[in-house]
Structures are given as structure tokens and as C-alpha cells.
Amino acid sequence: xxxxxxxxxxxxxxxxxxxxxxxxxxxxxxxxxxxxxxxxxxxxxxxxxxxxxxxxxxxxxxxxxxxxxxxxxxxxxxxxxxxxxxxxxxxxxxxxxxxxxxxxxxxxxxxxxxxxxxxxxxxxxxxxxxxxxxxxxxxxxxxxxxxxxxxxxxxxxxxxxxxxxxxxxxxxxxxxxxxxxxxxxxxxxxxxxxxxxxxxxxxxxxxxxxxxxxxxxxxxxxxxxxxxxxxxxxxxxxxxxxxxxxxxxxxxxxxxxxxxxxxxxxxxxxxxxxxxxxxxxxxxxxxxxxxxxxxxxxxxxxxxxxxxxxxxxxxxxxxxxxxxxxxxxxxxxxxxxxxxxxxxxxxxxxxxxxxxxxxxxxxxxxxxxxxxxxxxxxxxxxxxxxxxxxxxxxxxxxxxxxxxxxxxxxxxxxxxxxxxxxxxxxxxxxxxxxxxxxxxxxxxxxxxxxxxxxxxxxxxxxxxxxxxxxxxxxxxxxxxxxxxxxxxxxxxxxxxxxxxxxxxxxxxxxxxxxxxxxxxxxxxxxxxxxxxxxxxxxxxxxxxxxxxxxxxxxxxxxxxxxxxxxxxxxxxxxxxx
Amino acid sequence: xxxxxxxxxxxxxxxxxxxxxxxxxxxxxxxxxxxxxxxxxxxxxxxxxxxxxxxxxxxxxxxxxxxxxxxxxxxxx
Numbered sequence: 054x055x056x057x058x059x060x061x062x063x064x065x066x067x068x069x070x071x072x073x074x075x076x077x078x079x080x081x082x083x084x085x086x087x088x089x090x091x092x093x094x095x096x097x098x099x100x101x102x103x104x105x106x107x108x109x110x111x112x113x114x115x116x117x118x119x120x121x122x123x124x125x126x127x128x129x130x131x132x133x134x135x136x137x138x139x140x141x142x143x144x145x146x147x148x149x150x151x152x153x154x155x156x157x158x159x160x161x162x163x164x165x166x167x168x169x170x171x172x173x174x175x176x177x178x179x180x181x182x183x184x185x186x187x188x189x190x191x192x193x194x195x196x197x198x199x200x201x202x203x204x205x206x207x208x209x210x211x212x213x214x215x216x217x218x219x220x221x222x223x224x225x226x227x228x229x230x231x232x233x234x235x236x237x238x239x240x241x242x243x244x245x246x247x248x249x250x251x252x253x254x255x256x257x258x259x260x261x262x263x264x265x266x267x268x269x270x271x272x273x274x275x276x277x278x279x280x281x282x283x284x285x286x287x288x289x290x291x292x293x294x295x296x297x298x299x300x301x302x303x304x305x306x307x308x309x310x311x312x313x314x315x316x317x318x319x320x321x322x323x324x325x326x327x328x329x330x331x332x333x334x335x336x337x338x339x340x341x342x343x344x345x346x347x348x349x350x351x352x353x354x355x356x357x358x359x360x361x362x363x364x365x366x367x368x369x370x371x372x373x374x375x376x377x378x379x380x381x382x383x384x385x386x387x388x389x390x391x392x393x394x395x396x397x398x399x400x401x402x403x404x405x406x407x408x409x410x411x412x413x414x415x416x417x418x419x420x421x422x423x424x425x426x427x428x429x430x431x432x433x434x435x436x437x438x439x440x441x442x443x444x445x446x447x448x449x450x451x452x453x454x455x456x457x458x459x460x461x462x463x464x465x466x467x468x469x470x471x472x473x474x475x476x477x478x479x480x481x482x483x484x485x486x487x488x489x490x491x492x493x494x495x496x497x498x499x500x501x502x503x504x505x506x507x508x509x510x511x512x513x514x515x516x517x518x519x520x521x522x523x524x525x526x527x528x529x530x531x532x533x534x535x536x537x538x539x540x541x542x543x544x545x546x547x548x549x550x551x552x553x554x555x556x557x558x559x560x561x562x563x564x565x566x567x568x569x570x571x572x573x574x575x576x577x578x579x580x581x582x583x584x585x586x587x588x589x590x591x592x593x594x595x596x597x598x599x600x601x602x603x604x605x606x607x608x609x610x611x612x613x614x615x616x617x618x619x620x621x622x623x624x625x626x627x628x629x630x
Numbered sequence: 631x632x633x634x635x636x637x638x639x640x641x642x643x644x645x646x647x648x649x650x651x652x653x654x655x656x657x658x659x660x661x662x663x664x665x666x667x668x669x670x671x672x673x674x675x676x677x678x679x680x681x682x683x684x685x686x687x688x689x690x691x692x693x694x695x696x697x698x699x700x701x702x703x704x705x706x707x
Contacts (some may be wrong), residue, residue, distance in 0.1 A: 094663040098688040103663055208665065230665060260705040262664060262682045269663045299706050375685045379702050534665060534680065 069100015071427030217461025254398025332565030484529030
């Protein structure tokens with residue numbers, strides 16, 4: 054168990070989407086600073102966009118949408134519980150980021166005049182910009198990392214942040230999952246970009262790695278931010294996605310919708326007005342599946358052959374290119390067959406819902422010097438482009454933060470405690486394999502946290518989670534790879550407890566299926582028009598509290614605010630005979 | 631994490647005749663997000679050693695000799 058010590062100015066954890074932009078922008082602003090970007094996989098193919106992306110879901114492009122329209126739509130889609138300042142920080146930078154990425158070589162769809170070919174998928178406005186050749190995003194970004202002189206380190210699994218005696222961030226500790234080394238990184242600022250908690254629920258296939266999110270995104274960042282004392286927000290607002298059944302990946306209605314594809318029930322009837330992923334839409338989806346009208350399908354079989362070919366040329370080459378292989382294996386052809394859909398297990402993901410580490414419009418968390426960006430932070434519906442923008446904001450703000458600062462002093466006991474925690478499974482003579490503990494934990498998450506949320510079930514779930522916490526001390530790992538999995542199980546467990554605690558705390562229903570509580574079925578704006586926050590209490594246990602919703606930049610009119618509540622297609626009134 | 635021992639159905643299939651890992655190539659091992667590919671000590675070629683595949687395709691797309699074919703894991707097929 055050798056220790057490697059590294060000292061940098063700015064440490065960026067996570068080499069997927071937000072992280073590379075944070076590192077590039079920090080170096081561009083301050084070429085004299087030492088910026089290290091690390092990832093538990095390989096930055097070249099790390100994160101949610103390892104195989105590219107098939108569309109921008111939230112482009113705010115002049116002529117199609119304004120920041121005001123976008124901020125209002127996202128506010129309405131999230132039942133009002135947003136910090137508009139963060140969404141506006143994204144919206145006002147969205148177009149510039151598209152142009153910058155375009156200049157770097159990322160390919161977005163354009164019409165014959167060279168204008169961006171924006172499509173309408175959202176309930177109200179038009180924000181979807183297809184990326185039919187979006188498979189090269191990571192390669193384009195990697196070239197920029199090289200050009201900016203960012204130092205990169207792969208296969209480092211960060212397990213805890215270092216906090217200085219003065220409460221400032223001081224760095225991080227990591228496990229090298231290849232060499233088994235313990236790595237201590239001292240930094241003046243840390244940007245956390247570790248993605249979603251994608252291994253929280255268990256996919257219905259039972260395959261631990263058959264997740265919607267890249268399974269490297271196990272929820273490490275939520276756990277690290279929590280233990281560093283940061284405030285987390287909206288963890289009761291789960292991520293649940295409508296996905297291809299069994300494949301458990303996107304179908305993807307954002308791509309197929311503009312071509313004429315749509316969602317139908319077993320009778321072949323439309324039941325939702327918009328395929329945009331909101332909690333209310335997922336609730337209608339769930340009702341259809343559970344209410345005797347399922348299965349639910351994505352319908353493309355009415356489209357012209359050449360249209361289907363165009364769709365295949367997007368869906369089968371970008372983001373999740375094995376979609377085509379999956380359909381082929383089952384003999385499904387979009388031209389004559391509908392695609393069976395289901396709703397996924399739960400996860401946490403700011404990029405799709407509205408949960409994560411609390412940040413302000415400068416991407417600052419509540420811990421001085423600690424930033425969060427991308428799916429990990431609580432900027433609602435921020436998606437890929439929002440991750441790029443918040444990465445940029447974080448990287449640039451971190452440069453200002455570290456100016457004139459020394460590294461914070463750190464208590465050596467903090468480092469030794471973490472070393473002991475991380476390596477314990479290797480030193481044990483025998484014990485439970487990490488996969489078994491993970492399987493049981495994630496099955497319990499399904500059993501007790503999958504909405505509809507029931508108070509009694511969540512209370513039992515917390516008891517099971519506490520028992521599994523005892524089991525962490527019995528996990529046996531035989532090599533650094535298994536040690537990584539053991540560390541991930543502890544992070545997943547933290548996420549499960551935090552999600553259950555926040556869900557029990559918010560005594561109302563909100564965000565459609567994401568927080569549908571059978572014991573508190575109605576939305577209660579009088580008492581719960583607030584954020585639910587959680588942080589580590591003085592007793593070391595999760596402590597929930599509320600945070601007011603900041604005054605809106607763009608007020609929402611009474612007539613607008615419920616637009617997302619009426620997503621169900623109503624039966625047409627029958628004419629009297 | 632489930633280690634693969636004497637298991638014939640894996641989702642990452644490596645054609646041994648085409649694999650050049652014995653000549654020093656490490657590309658697929660490097661790009662795999664879940665780090666499940668490793669050298670087989672017996673012949674120096676690449677093998678899937680953990681049943682933790684996301685069927686994401688960087689290994690197949692980045693292989694310089696086209697030696698890798700990814701299949702959908704059995705439980706999902």
C-alpha cells in the first residue's frame with residue numbers, strides 16, 4: 054500500500070463532460086496554474102458521453118428560444134422548485150457554448166442555410182438540437198485538453214475529499230485501481246464532476262451493470278460531498294427514465310419525435326402529449342404500464358422507410374450504439390415492429406431531474422473551494438450542454454478562488470482514517486464479495502424506494518440499509534479492482550440513505566412519479582414550496598432541512614404554472630348519436 | 631466484480647488471431663470504462679475477466695485490428 058503524493062492548484066475529479074471543460078477553462082484563464090483532471094476510467098472514453106451524444110436537449114438558440122422562455126419552461130417542468138439563477142446562468146451561455154464546441158469540431162445538425170436545425174420536443178418551447186454525427190464529442194474534447202496542457206491521470210478512484218482545519222477544501226484521496234496505490238492529492242480548489250448516481254436501483258434484468266447511466270457513475274460524488282460537509286439538494290426528486298425494456302437505454306423519443314415517432318399504449322393509442330422527460334410524463338407512463346393499458350411502445354412503424362433509415366443512422370451509431378444490436382437479437386425492425394418500453398430503476402441525476410450537490414450560479418457548493426458541475430449538481434434538466442457550461446463556470450471561478458491562497462492545512466489523522474477504511478477489505482482474510490453486498494443493497498432500493506413512495510416501506514428500507522452498513526465491515530476484496538467495487542458499494546449505500554431520508558422529509562407529492570407519496574398524495578405549496586436539503590449532522594447522520602426557493606428572475610404567471618400537469622391525452626368528447 | 635472463470639459466454643469476444651496485445655497493444659484495456667479487460671497470461675491476448683460490461687463499444691470501436699466484437703450480455707438479450 055504505497056502512497057503517492059500529488060500537489061496541484063486545481064483538482065478536477067471526473068473526466069466525462071463537465072470535468073474536461075472545467076480543466077480546459079481553468080488553464081485557458083490561468084496558464085500558470087497546475088490543473089489535474091482525473092478519472093476512475095480513462096478520460097478518452099469516460100462518462101455519460103463515452104460514445105458521444107445523439108442530441109442537445111436544451112439548446113437556447115436565438116431565433117428559436119430565449120433564456121427567459123427556457124428558464125420559465127424548466128421552472129414549470131420542475132413544479133417551481135428551482136434556483137432560476139443557476140438555470141439562467143446556463144441559458145445565457147448555452148448558445149456561446151454551442152458555437153465554441155462547433156468551432157472545436159463537434160458536429161450539430163444544420164439546415165441547408167447553415168442554421169442550427171432546432172426541433173421541438175418539450176411541452177412548450179423548442180430546444181432540441183440533433184447531433185446525427187455526435188459520436189466524436191469525446192475525441193474533440195480530448196484534443197482541447199491536450200492543447201490546454203491539462204495534466205490527466207486515469208484509473209484513480211476518488212473516495213473522500215480532504216477538508217482543511219479552516220473548513221476550506223484541501224484536496225482528495227484516491228485509490229489507483231490498477232496498482233493499488235493510495236493517492237493523496239493536495240489542491241486549493243476541487244471541482245467535482247463525478248456524474249449521476251447511476252447504480253442506485255437494480256435494473257429489472259438483474260444485471261448490476263445494465264444501467265442507463267455509465268455504471269462508473271456509482272454515486273461517488275454525492276457521498277464525497279456529503280462527507281466533506283456540503284449541502285445536497287432535492288435527493289427526493291429521483292431520476293426515473295422511460296427506456297427500451299431490458300436493454301434499459303434510451304429509445305430515444307427526443308431523436309425520433311421530430312421524425313414523427315411517438316409513444317403509444319397496448320391499444321396503439323397515444324396517451325401523453327409530450328415525450329419530454331418530466332416527472333409528470335413519467336407518472337402517466339407508469340399509470341399506463343400499471344393500469345392495464347401496458348405494455349407501452351415507441352411507435353415508428355408508420356414512418357417511411359427512408360425516415361427509419363435516418364433514425365437508425367443516429368440511434369445505432371451514437372450514445373448507445375448497441376441499440377441496433379439489441380433489436381437485431383430480438384428480430385425487432387422499426388419498420389414493422391414497435392419498441393417495447395419500460396420505466397427504469399431509480400437513480401439520482403441533476404442533468405435529468407433536479408437533484409444533487411447544491412451549487413449557486415458560480416457552481417460553488419457550500420464548502421469553500423469545492424465546486425460541482427454536471428449531472429452531480431442540482432441544476433435542473435441541465436443535460437450534456439449544461440454540464441459543459443457549468444464545467445466552464447466552475448473552472449473559471451476556481452481560478453479566481455485560488456488566487457493568492459496557499460494549500461489548506463490538513464490533519465494527518467484524516468488521511469490515515471481513509472487509508473484504513475479503503476484498504477480494509479483487502480486485508481481481511483475472508484468475507485462477502487462486494488458484488489453480493491451491492492446486489493442486495495440495490496434490490497432493497499428497488500423494494501423500498503421505487504415510487505410510489507410509501508412511508509412504512511421507506512422506514513423499513515432505512516433499517517435494511519443500516520444492516521447493510523454493518524456488512525461493509527465484512528466485505529472481502531482480493532485485488533485493487535475489487536477494492537474499487539467495495540468503495541463504490543459504500544457510496545451507493547450513502548446515496549440510498551440520503552435519498553430515503555430526503556423522501557421521508559418532504560411530506561407531500563411533487564414532480565409526478567419522482568416523488569409520488571401515497572401517504573401524502575397532493576402537492577402542498579403552502580408548506581412545501583421549498584427545497585429539501587440534506588447534510589451530515591453533528592452526530593454523523595443525515596440531517597434534513599429546508600431552503601427557500603430564491604425569488605424568480607422571470608415570474609411565472611398563474612395560467613402558465615400548471616402546463617406540465619396536463620400531459621395526459623384526454624379522450625375526445627364523443628358526439629351524440 | 632463477478633470474476634469469470636471457465637465461462638464461455640462473455641459479452642466482449644476477442645478474436646485471438648487478430649488481437650495484437652502480445653505485441654504490446656493495450657488500447658481496449660485502456661479505454662474500457664469498467665476496466666474488465668485484461669491480458670490472458672497463457673497467450674498474452676486480451677480476455678474479459680469481470681462480468682461488468684456496459685456494452686458501450688469503445689473497445690470494439692478503438693481496436694486497431696478489428697479483433698473485438700461486443701454482444702449484449704445474456705441477461706438483457
